[in-house]
Every structure is written in structure tokens, then in C-alpha cells.
Amino acid sequence: MAPALTKSEEPSKLKPTFILQRATWRPPIAVSGEGIYIELEDGRRVIDAVGGAAVACIGNGHPAVKKAIKEQVDKLSYVYNMQLSNQPAEELANYLVNSGNGAFALCGFVSGGSEAMEAIIKLSRQYFYDTKQFQRVNYIGQTVVGATTGVVAPPKGYFKAMKSVCDKYGALFILDEIMSGMGRLGTLHAWEQFADGIAPDLQAIAKGLGGGYASIGAILISQRIADGIRDTSGFWKHGHTYQAHPIATAASLAVQKVITEENLLSNIRTQGALLGSLLNARLLSPNSPLAPYVFDIRGTAGWWAVEFDFDDIANKPAVDLKGDSFAILVQQRCLENGLAIMGFRGGANVEGTRGDHVMFSPAYNVKEEEIEKIVDLFIEGAEEVYREIAV
Numbered sequence: 201m202a203p204a205l206t207k208s209e210e211p212s213k214l215k216p217t218f219i220l221q222r223a224t225w226r227p228p229i230a231v232s233g234e235g236i237y238i239e240l241e242d243g244r245r246v247i248d249a250v251g252g253a254a255v256a257c258i259g260n261g262h263p264a265v266k267k268a269i270k271e272q273v274d275k276l277s278y279v280y281n282m283q284l285s286n287q288p289a290e291e292l293a294n295y296l297v298n299s300g301n302g303a304f305a306l307c308g309f310v311s312g313g314s315e316a317m318e319a320i321i322k323l324s325r326q327y328f329y330d331t332k333q334f335q336r337v338n339y340i341g342q343t344v345v346g347a348t349t350g351v352v353a354p355p356k357g358y359f360k361a362m363k364s365v366c367d368k369y370g371a372l373f374i375l376d377e378i379m380s381g382m383g384r385l386g387t388l389h390a391w392e393q394f395a396d397g398i399a400p401d402l403q404a405i406a407k408g409l410g411g412g413y414a415s416i417g418a419i420l421i422s423q424r425i426a427d428g429i430r431d432t433s434g435f436w437k438h439g440h441t442y443q444a445h446p447i448a449t450a451a452s453l454a455v456q457k458v459i460t461e462e463n464l465l466s467n468i469r470t471q472g473a474l475l476g477s478l479l480n481a482r483l484l485s486p487n488s489p490l491a492p493y494v495f496d497i498r499g500t501a502g503w504w505a506v507e508f509d510f511d512d513i514a515n516k517p518a519v520d521l522k523g524d525s526f527a528i529l530v531q532q533r534c535l536e537n538g539l540a541i542m543g544f545r546g547g548a549n550v551e552g553t554r555g556d557h558v559m560f561s562p563a564y565n566v567k568e569e570e571i572e573k574i575v576d577l578f579i580e581g582a583e584e585v586y587r588e589i590a591v
């Protein structure tokens with residue numbers, strides 16, 4: 201019996217699990233991965249078109265990263281960063297600070313995106329406390345909004361306006377680039393393209409920072425904040441046991457070197473453009489049964505979303521979704537057919553009731569023929585689901 205890929209499979213027939221699962225169906229067990237391909241325990245193979253959750257930015261099993269991790273384990277696996285620093289952490293911090301073209305002066309490490317945002321909120325409070333501006337608040341935005349609304353870029357001028365409000369009231373301008381940053385949109389920082397060129401006072405990064413080889417996040421700190429802290433308390437009042445972990449930082453450094461040395465930002469800009477044009481061509485072609493329901497196809501470089509509209513169907517062929525979300529059904533069917541994408545139900549409108557969308561975020565080293573295969577499998581899965589809901 202194959203593990204369940206969808207909620208329709210019979211749970212009692214599955215092998216027991218002692219993991220408190222977070223999906224309403226049982227995720228199958230992955231045993232190995234190479235590039236964008238994941239092998240499952242029962243021998244099936246899945247193409248990962250979404251990098252897990254926009255994480256695996258160079259795919260699985262890259263030899264340079266495996267080597268760096270093994271070498272680091274042989275040298276030094278752990279020190280506590282309040283007592284001792286370590287070489288890969290120092291080198292990675294140097295790389296990240298220099299990646300901002302003067303925007304950043306310091307970097308702090310954590311173990312993921314949520315920790316990075318928590319650390320930023322605390323650090324901004326520390327900055328205001330240290331500089332005796334107790335009344336101040338912050339502005340926090342995602343440079344390009346990710347999973348919730350499906351790759352929604354800000355209107356031009358939005359961040360310029362927000363920055364001027366921040367300047368007027370002395371608020372910090374903070375960007376969450378946990379999903380959008382570290383190359384996902386074809387530049388290392390999304391603000392280089394999507395925030396009217398305005399660098400943040402504080403920035404959170406994770407996901408593509410470690411590319412899935414390690415659990416790591418970081419906060420990037422501008423000179424203004426660094427000076428405010430240095431001139432007063434002088435240290436970061438924030439600690440986690442695994443901050444600046446030697447193996448995590450060594451893995452992350454190796455991932456970043458691969459992205460640079462293999463010119464992967466250029467590759468993902470090219471392959472992403474292909475992905476976007478194939479999605480447009482296939483979904484909106486005159487003989488596509490899905491065309492009437494496609495509300496929007498949007499994205500850049502390695503990050504794309506297709507939003508469907510099955511609510512306003514007055515002039516469209518009738519469907520019966522039986523209360524299900526089209527995007528979630530397509531996600532499940534695609535996985536059964538050997539393609540991992542992410543489906544989301546709603547969240548795009550103010551009421552949060554619309555915006556059924558699927559998301560693609562393949563590895564930056566994805567190849568042309570893999571993009572074609574991804575689109576083929578996606579269209580196949582989406583059309584299969586459509587045929588089942590059409591009335």
C-alpha cells in the first residue's frame with residue numbers, strides 16, 4: 201500500500217506514524233533527493249517545483265554543499281556563540297553584510313524565518329530603548345508578498361511612500377524577505393527590484409539562505425541601528441542556543457557560493473521567464489478548459505503564482521467544487537502525478553475569502569527541460585481536476 205498522497209486515501213490502511221502531522225492527509229515519506237527530484241519510500245519519484253516551501257534553492261544533494269558540511273563536521277560541530285564565534289559564521293556574516301551594497305553594517309544569525317522576525321521586533325525595540333525614543337513604532341512589510349496572496353508585488357512608489365512616512369515619524373523601515381529574498385526573484389535582495397531601490401533599516405532572511413541544507417535565518421542590520429546599539433548597550437540582547445551554528449553557517453556559505461559561482465541568479469531569471477511564458481501560453485490558450493477560470497498569472501524569476509477564480513462564474517461553464525478549493529485539489533492531484541507545488545485557499549481579497557492560488561518556486565539551477573516537464577505535469581493535474589468538477 202502506497203502512502204497517502206491525498207486526504208481521499210483510507211487512513212486506517214497506512215503504516216502508523218508517531219509524528220503529530222500538520223496536514224489533513226498523510227504526507228508520504230521522502231528518502232532521497234537529487235536536484236529537483238525527490239524519491240519516495242515506495243519508489244515513486246516527485247519533481248519538486250516549489251523547493252519545499254521556496255527553500256531548496258539549489259535542489260538536493262549539491263556536491264559542493266555536501267563537501268562543506270562534511271568538512272565542517274570533521275572540524276567543529278558546535279560552539280555556543282555567546283562564548284565562542286566560529287569561522288563559517290564570520291565568513292557568512294561578512295558575505296551578507298557586503299551583499300547589501302552599503303545597506304548593512306552587521307548581521308545576526310538565528311535558526312529560521314520566524315526567529316528572524318521575532319529577533320527583528322526585539323532588536324528594533326532595543327534600538328528605540330537604547331536611543332531613548334520610547335514612543336516610536338515600526339513599519340514592517342514583505343517586499344513581495346508570498347504564500348498568503350501568491351507572489352503579489354507592490355505597486356511602484358508604494359515603498360517610497362512608506363519610507364517617507366517612516367522618515368517623518370522616526371519609524372524603522374523593516375522588510376521581511378524570508379521568502380522573497382536571497383535570489384528567489386532573481387536579485388539577491390528583493391528590495392533591489394521591488395522596493396523602489398530603498399534598502400531597509402532591518403531585514404529578515406531565511407529559506408534560500410540555507411537552501412534547506414541547514415536550519416538558518418538571519419537579520420541584516422543597517423549602520424543606523426548598529427550605531428544606536430553600539431553607542432549604548434553595545435550588544436544584542438537576544439539569544440538562542442543554535443545561533444550562528446558552525447554546520448548551519450558552513451552549509452549556508454556553501455549554498456551562497458554555489459549561487460554565485462554557478463551564476464544561478466541569471467539562470468533563474470531565464471528559466472523563470474520560460475516558466476511564466478509557458479504558464480500563460482498553456483493556461484490561456486483558446487483550447488484550454490481552464491482559461492475562463494484563470495484570474496491572474498504573476499511572478500518574476502523563480503517565483504510564480506496562478507490565481508483562479510471559481511466564484512464569479514456567471515458566464516463560465518458550471519463547476520461543482522463541493523466546498524473544496526480548486527488549488528488544494530490541484531496540489532493533491534499533482535503530487536499523485538509526481539509534481540510538488542503548493543496550493544492555497546483564499547487570502548487575496550480584504551475578506552480573505554478569494555484568491556485560490558498555486559505557487560511555483562523551483563530551484564535556481566532548474567533546467568529548461570525540467571521547466572517544460574513541470575508545466576506539463578501541472579496542466580495535466582489541473583485539467584484532470586477540472587474534468588472532475590465540471591457539471
Ligand SMILES: Cc1ncc(COP(=O)(O)O)c(C=O)c1O
Nearest residue numbers: 312313314315346376378379406
Ligand atoms: C514571509 C515569511 N515570513 C516568515 C516566515 C516564517 O519562516 P519560518 O517558517 O522559517 O519560521 C515565512 C514562512 O513561510 C514567510 O513566508
